[in-house]
Amino acid sequence: MKAAVVRQFKQPLVIEERPIPTPQAGELVVRIEASGLCHTDIHAAYGDWPVKPTPPFVPGHEGVGIVTRTGPGVSRIKEGDRVALPWLGYACGTCEYCVSGWETLCQRQLNTGYAIDGSHAEYAKASAAYVGAVPSGLDPFDAAPLTCAGVTTYKAVKVSGARSSDLVAIFGIGGLGHLALQYAKIAGATVVAVDVTAEKLAMSKRLGADYTVNAAEEDPVQAIQRLGGADAAIALAVSPRAFEQAFGSLRRKGTLVFVALPADNAVSIPIFETVLNGITIVGSIVGTRKDLDEVFDLHARGRTTVIRETRPLSTVNESIEDVLKGRISGRIVFDMASTSADVAALSREEVGAG
Ligand code: NAD
Numbered sequence: 001m002k003a004a005v006v007r008q009f010k011q012p013l014v015i016e017e018r019p020i021p022t023p024q025a026g027e028l029v030v031r032i033e034a035s036g037l038c039h040t041d042i043h044a045a046y047g048d049w050p051v052k053p054t055p056p057f058v059p060g061h062e063g064v065g066i067v068t069r070t071g072p073g074v075s076r077i078k079e080g081d082r083v084a085l086p087w088l089g090y091a092c093g094t095c096e097y098c099v100s101g102w103e104t105l106c107q108r109q110l111n112t113g114y115a116i117d118g119s120h121a122e123y124a125k126a127s128a129a130y131v132g133a134v135p136s137g138l139d140p141f142d143a144a145p146l147t148c149a150g151v152t153t154y155k156a157v158k159v160s161g162a163r164s165s166d167l168v169a170i171f172g173i174g175g176l177g178h179l180a181l182q183y184a185k186i187a188g189a190t191v192v193a194v195d196v197t198a199e200k201l202a203m204s205k206r207l208g209a210d211y212t213v214n215a216a217e218e219d220p221v222q223a224i225q226r227l228g229g230a231d232a233a234i235a236l237a238v239s240p241r242a243f244e245q246a247f248g249s250l251r252r253k254g255t256l257v258f259v260a261l262p263a264d265n266a267v268s269i270p271i272f273e274t275v276l277n278g279i280t281i282v283g284s285i286v287g288t289r290k291d292l293d294e295v296f297d298l299h300a301r302g303r304t305t306v307i308r309e310t311r312p313l314s315t316v317n318e319s320i321e322d323v324l325k326g327r328i329s330g331r332i333v334f335d336m337a338s339t340s341a342d343v344a345a346l347s348r349e350e351v352g353a354g
């Protein structure tokens with residue numbers, strides 16, 4: 001099978017031929033149809049974070065595909081089912097976090113596309129207990145971005161406590177942000193979308209944002225304070241400065257949700273204003289299996305729109321460049337069928353040339 005492999009941090013990924021994995025007890029193997037390119041894959045490939053993956057590894061944690069084999073002891077999922085492989089690839093199932101619906105905080109968790117080879121490949125292996133069941137009728141190319149961008153922002157909006165009378169500011173309208181603003185609308189809030197490109201702000205309007213602010217052209221703090229200040233701000237832009245602006249945009253008693261994970265791992269937030277204004281700052285990491293079920297269910301009922309562009313896996317390096325330059329609306333989703341077709345065409349050409 002073909003897989004996109006990080007061999008060294010900050011070097012282009014290499015498309016390699018690898019054996020199709022074999023499932024052990026409790027595991028299954030999935031023929032990947034669609035795999036979304038999350039900005040986290042780029043952090044992984046760059047070794048951006050304090051806890052780093054060990055190359056060589058295959059990134060990708062928005063994988064959707066069909067189960068081709070199951071190992072011993074797998075009963076919930078059968079061969080032929082369509083499943084989603086999320087960031088939370090494995091958790092212990094018994095610690096205080098796992099048993100209280102916070103498996104995303106399990107200290108023994110293993111993450112897909114980081115500690116476990118991920119979905120930017122024709123096949124991937126996964127722990128059956130942690131894959132999501134994709135409802136029939138859901139387009140796999142929509143399901144892929146929902147598997148991380150969707151579940152993460154659905155959870156972040158929940159954690160923000162957004163209510164119908166609230167003004168919610170979303171900083172960064174990329175893969176995550178374009179879904180975050182829809183979940184904030186579903187919660188009934190008035191939404192202000194902040195980004196640095198006109199295209200993303202135009203997309204935000206189409207997706208239901210009530211206000212947009214181009215932070216490259218005007219100060220989002222002033223713009224949002226003019227609206228009365230945000231009850232909640234969700235930081236999704238890969239920039240500490242945007243976190244600081246999100247803080248500045250809050251009204252008294254507001255909540256700032258940290259979601260993005262920039263390599264530059266620090267922000268400067270004033271203590272005095274945090275205390276006197278009664279601000280809450282909360283970190284939010286992906287979402288649980290229950291959250292993912294809810295995200296799929298909302299999409300199946302037509303409540304959300306996924307903006308995505310499909311490409312073959314062979315474009316992985318230029319796709320990373322495009323995300324870093326802010327040139328993509330929504331998500332890039334790798335189409336593994338076209339990846340296989342690409343490879344078949346390539347080998348036909350080689351035969352022809354010989
Ligand atoms: P993305 O690149 O698709 O989106 C980022 C967006 O921020 C882009 O639209 C970009 O134009 C915009 N932006 C850049 N600078 C800005 C600024 N100064 N002000 C406003 N907008 C700005 O990335 P993504 O896939 O949406 O991921 C975003 C971040 O979230 C990444 O750091 C990723 O690792 C992290 N993430 C966290 C979790 C979690 O569970 N906490 C889950 C998934 C992703």
Ligand code: ZN
Pocket residue numbers: 038039040041061087148149
């Ligand atoms: Zn992700």
Ligand code: ZN
Pocket residue numbers: 091092093094095096097098103106107108
């Ligand atoms: Zn646990």
